[in-house]
Amino acid sequence: MRVQAFMFYGTALFFLVTDVVYWLWSKDWTGTTALGLAVGLAGLIGFYTHFTIRRLERANNGPLYEDDPEGEISDAAGEVGFFSPHSWWPLYCGLSAAIVTLGIVFGWWLFMFGLAAAFLSTMGLVFEYYRGHFAH
Known part of the structure; x- marks a missing residue:
């Protein structure tokens, strides 16, 4: 699932290039700042995803079930969490x-x-x- 992390890294790179081009053409601080924040947000999510997956692979002693080319859907079965059935x-x-x-x-x-x-x-x-x- 490292592909997810690299997708966010690619998104951050795209926003960075877009930010530089936008600044050179428009000299607008508002849009440049917004695109800079988008770079940071995409990079932060990519960083978190990358290292969380790495930690899970270390705990699992190998790749995750999503990355196993011979994996079955039933490999993902198990406890997902608790969800309140009647909460207002x-x-x-x-x-x-x-x-x-x-x-x-x-x-x-x-x-x-x-x-x-x-x-x-x-x-x-x-x-x-x-x-x-x-x-x-």
Whole structure:
């Protein structure tokens, strides 16, 4: 899966070349800065992906199942993670994020209300399984 990392490295290189050409032709600081941030973002994701895959290969004592040319789909079977089947908290997190965004447009008072709602809904999402009927 190192191909994923090199795709992001290639994207960073493309944005770097585009950034240089854009600066030489336009002399615009705004676009140049945005493209420079895109270079950093693509490079950061490529770096993280590259070294995470390397660490996983070291822990797995060989290539990952995705890289095995003779691998089967069943090699990837197993525990993926825990996903809450009935949680309402993601809905509240999304609604509070919408209130924060509307607060940026319409006024600071709505923004502050949205921040409070976002804080409370995030706390509810994080600590959902630490209290009540579903406590561990």
